[in-house]
Amino acid sequence: MSETKPKNKFKLPTAAELKEGQIWKSVFRHKLDETPRNRSLAVLSNVFLHLHPAKINRDAVRYNYTWGMGGITFYLFLVLTITGVLLMFYYHPSKGQAYRDIMYLMHDVPFGNFTRNMHRWAAHAMIITTWLHMFRVFLTGSYKPPREFNWNIGVLLLLFTMLLSFTGYLLPDDQLGFWAVTVGTNMARATPVMGSEGPFGPQLGFTAFNDVRFAILGGSIVDANALLRAYIWHCVAIPIIASVLMIVHFWRIRKDGAISGPAPVMIEQDLSGPVAKKA
């Protein structure tokens, strides 16, 4: 009579059972074997990793070839994205409030000063590593065909990195940033054709109230509109543009022969041009 009514039949699955289960299999499509094939599968079946080649030459990743600068730059971009989003939780992009929010972050918000400093130092570092990455690519001749397209994407990324830095400068709304942006946007007056004080600008009817500087600032002076525009460009528009370019950049690295080493062999018929058209 010891066996009475059965107890609850549910019991927690073991780890081994979990790995055999439907949920696990739906997430991980393959085993975790340390086989070459399985390692390739791990890259190919991951949306983030699949931009990279599944396999590369072991020599290609030597640091004295690449300095790791592109990867470090991307890592800093991730740091900046995360710390930047955190800072956005406390920051109001309006005159008067903006500077108070920075003070608030620095002196009261828990880890606020740490987050702000991370953002600031990572920003400085990203400018430096971007230049160093470009310098390395130049030294190793990696701008040459078939990588010339990716070099141009990289030049655009450099431009947007600088623009991120410039637009972020104004956001604390302190004397440093205000006058830096005053100076920087005054240079835009001298833009050829589109600037009110540049070559052909006045002849085409451009004034301080309709030229390219006006479009940047949203007015004729560095004021509330300029602060808001800098904020939107800095936090939304340029990061999106730069992210799209980064996706292309990383993809083309793989397609153009991976991070270092000789260029891939291309079949002439596959290339665009007269040969392709004839076929």
Added chain:
Amino acid sequence: MADDKNPDPNRPAMPKPPMPAMPAPPAAGGMPKPPTPVAPGMPKPPTPAMPAPPAAGLPKPPAPAVPSAAVPVAPKPAAPAAAQKAPAAAAAIPANPVNPAALRPQPPKSGVSAEPAKADEKGLLLRRRDFVWHGVAGMLTLGAVAFGRFFFPRSLFEPRTSFTIGYASDYGFGVDTKFQSTQRIWVCRNSQGLFVILAVCTHLGCTPDWLATEGLFKCPCHGSVYDTEGKNFAGPAPMPMRRCDVRLDATGRIVVDTLTLYEVGRFNEGGPTGGAYIAV
């Protein structure tokens, strides 16, 4: 697929329709209106004696999207494109252009079938596709223009560019900075009269500081130095600071206009009624 989308195969055939014998070949509607030439099965091809009627009932792609569509449809002998293309094309095809046989040697590239009926269908399809693509391109262009215009607001919330600063008797000799923070100007007075300096460094546009004890304007950004009348003598500033237009209104108050500026060399353009300075 790529060939289908490419309007090229059709286009060379288009300018050909103009009748060879005609002195003034009607520019039969640039590229986008191929009906007359290419479509042999068209109900009523234009008679040679008449200028081609504007292809009625056929979808017309928006003109601006297609450069050569800008050529007017009217039978103008002077139309540049028609003048260039038509004679050559006319010479090339002496036969009746409506006859599909005459067209056959023309399109060597794929895309236009040799069979008349099929060519018609395909041509229609191409035109329809062109129409859609031109529509898309037009919408994108409009959107881009609107996007650009969006960044130029109509109204501004900025300090007035024209304002009164009181009476001349309110100001003694020297530099008065009471409007620096609100209007970005200094009111100055010397033996010549009263003038207003725009507080913008001529180097890169910062606001210099007025150092009363030294009797100097110094720019904190890059170190330009100006004397009491705004004349530069040290640092990167290329020229003296500009002066605002000053006038007396009916009540004798001084009206400053910060948009009407006098550069060095025009500082003497003033007098009792105003200008670069007011003689008071």
